[in-house]
Amino acid sequence: MLPPAARYVDTMPELPEVETVRRQLEPLIVGARIVESEAHPSAKFSQATLATGYRVEGIDRRGKYLLIGLGDGMAMAPSMELIVHLGMTGGVHVVDSIPDDPYLRAWWSLKDGRFIMFRDVRRFGRLAVVPTGEYSSLPTLHALGPEPFDPALDGRSFHAALARSRRHVKTSLLSQRPVAGVGNIYADEALWRSRINPAARRVGPDRSERLLAAIREVLSEALANNGTTLRDYRTPAGDSGNNQEFLDCYGRGGQPCRSCGSTLSTRQLDQRTTTWCPTCQVR
DNA sequence: CGGGGTTCCTGGCCGC
DNA sequence: TGCGGCCAGGAACCCC
CATH class of the missing domain: 3.20.190.10 (MutM-like, N-terminal)
Structure with missing residues (x-):
């Protein structure tokens, strides 16, 4: 079979x-x-x-x-x-x-x-x-960073972790060091939701706290939806994820921002496709 | 030791 | 319809 x-x-x-x-x-x-x-x-x-x-x-x-x-x-x-x-x-x-x-x-x-x-x-x-x-x-x-839902991870320690690097904040997230488990989809989603430009090289304490909260939101929402599935494949049990229906930013370049209506931009950032809102996510 | 560049893969998609 | 070319994407790996 x-x-x-x-x-x-x-x-x-x-x-x-x-x-x-x-x-x-x-x-x-x-x-x-x-x-x-x-x-x-x-x-x-x-x-x-x-x-x-x-x-x-x-x-x-x-x-x-x-x-x-x-x-x-x-x-x-x-x-x-x-x-x-x-x-x-x-x-x-x-x-x-x-x-x-x-x-x-x-x-x-x-x-x-x-x-x-x-x-x-x-x-x-x-x-x-x-x-x-x-x-x-x-x-x-x-060298993996803390689990995103580790109670010991707070805004202060997350800010300190981000501040250890001068790379673009999105690239830092993808390194798995400030926090574990965030990839290209949820990095774009969390940065959009916290209104932080992916190319920012310094993220202050308040914005760090917002970003951490957004990461926790997008990850827990995706988990509740059994994850994101980018093609319409299904297991025999029919249990593939449906979070792709709820993405606000990733893969939506050229479409209107759901917050302000501006056209979302897409470009390569450190060799990774990155989508963001040029209005909401100002540097 | 941080960080930048390169590499690994192949289906899907685009253009002709 | 066929085909060459390009692309995505995480992390190991190499090297400075």
Whole structure:
């Protein structure tokens, strides 16, 4: 049985999309024992096979990274983590058989007969198996900023984090250092909502607080909508996101600002497509 | 060690 | 209709 490719959800995974995957995956695979695995030879995926023999103990998430806890089921062996980054087009699916799929990059068979598969058309995703918490091989995860909903993250500390860099504020956000989990879509959305120009290089305390509040709003709203799905694909369960219907800024260049009616602008900012309102988001 | 530039990929889309 | 060319996009990687 070959699931048609178009039936897989194609997201642009940022925090809400990755958290949606985590929540769906957790009840399916926690407790399962991995008995065999296979991976694409690229270094981006080849470590997947190191998860063989382990039991899935839990699934956490940091920013856009899924952290799948691996143990021996008795806490005897040192615990490991299977780290999954979905990149642009990555997806994790639990299936009863391995499909003949040119974009299958890794799979793990489970003792109960099911399979976890990692599918990634553009190969921007990444898989790693590391000792728990040992993230030096993944520099962005290693230096990852706080979770956006961490109560310890407040306007003051967020401002301090932004002030450590003179890069454009949007580029800082995409670095994952001031806060984890914000990508191109939600960076544009949060900057629009907080009326901050993406090319600003200094963001003061008040605007930092506004930006943090906006990031929390756009992320929690997206999460409530099961994330943003940029194509009308649906899983067999019909559970793809619908947050794309609620985007105010991303992808709306040339269309009227929903706040002031000006035409939204789009240009490259540090090699990233960026949309903003030239009236609301003045420098 | 921060940060700028480059690279990885392929489907989709545009123009002819 | 076919096809070349271009583009998106996160983060590793290289180098200053």
